[in-house]
Amino acid sequence: DAGITQSPRHKVTETGTPVTLRCHQTENHRYMYWYRQDPGHGLRLIHYSYGVKDTDKGEVSDGYSVSRSKTEDFLLTLESATSSQTSVYFCAISKGTLAETQYFGPGTRLLVL
Amino acid sequence: AQTVTQSQPEMSVQEAETVTLSCTYDTSESDYYLFWYKQPPSRQMILVIRQEAYKQQNATENRFSVNFQKAAKSFSLKISDSQLGDAAMYFCAYRDSGGSNYKLTFGKGTLLTVNP
Numbered sequence: 685d686a687g688i689t690q691s692p693r694h695k696v697t698e699t700g701t702p703v704t705l706r707c708h709q710t711e712n713h714r715y716m717y718w719y720r721q722d723p724g725h726g727l728r729l730i731h732y733s734y735g736v737k738d739t740d741k742g743e744v745s746d747g748y749s750v751s752r753s754k755t756e757d758f759l760l761t762l763e764s765a766t767s768s769q770t771s772v773y774f775c776a777i778s779k780g781t782l783a784e785t786q787y788f789g790p791g792t793r794l795l796v797l
Numbered sequence: 798a799q800t801v802t803q804s805q806p807e808m809s810v811q812e813a814e815t816v817t818l819s820c821t822y823d824t825s826e827s828d829y830y831l832f833w834y835k836q837p838p839s840r841q842m843i844l845v846i847r848q849e850a851y852k853q854q855n856a857t858e859n860r861f862s863v864n865f866q867k868a869a870k871s872f873s874l875k876i877s878d879s880q881l882g883d884a885a886m887y888f889c890a891y892r893d894s895g896g897s898n899y900k901l902t903f904g905k906g907t908l909l910t911v912n913p
Contacts, residue, residue: 726801726904790840
């Protein structure tokens, strides 16, 4: 257990609505990540953070923004949700000497109608 | 760009038997990390085992072991004495050892069924 929680765990929203997902960690890790999981694609990185206010894009960042104002919280925002953003979203943190090993939160299932 | 390939979309094994899941990867790096994650029906991603590329010895965690062939860029997972609780989707993942981007690159997964 890496002390990661995600909220909400399930959400149904409508196209065009803004949505914010929250990832909270209790162990003060520097690196945090947001992935999405879709059938046939495995997990793909959306954005990641390497410190407070330090973030960068992953491979599927279009339509998403992130913020990290505190070490423990990493927020993922869909500015205007689309049906293609229906997915399961996972937050992760890195542990290890070189922060090489990632541990995942329980995931958030998002349905955009 | 690094790629990870899991060529077996589905596998099945009898309880108490041994099964091997395959993973190959493509990279030009010499130092990196490889991982196997398990995703049961609960959808939680659980780390099973990790391997550092600079270590020649294959990693082992209880009933789980890997066969790491660096020259062949192969990283297979062996599950011994399979149990019903091993039924899950298994993902192979790769990560460079350095650089500013610490992302994991995942394969598409292998669904393991364990038959009683």
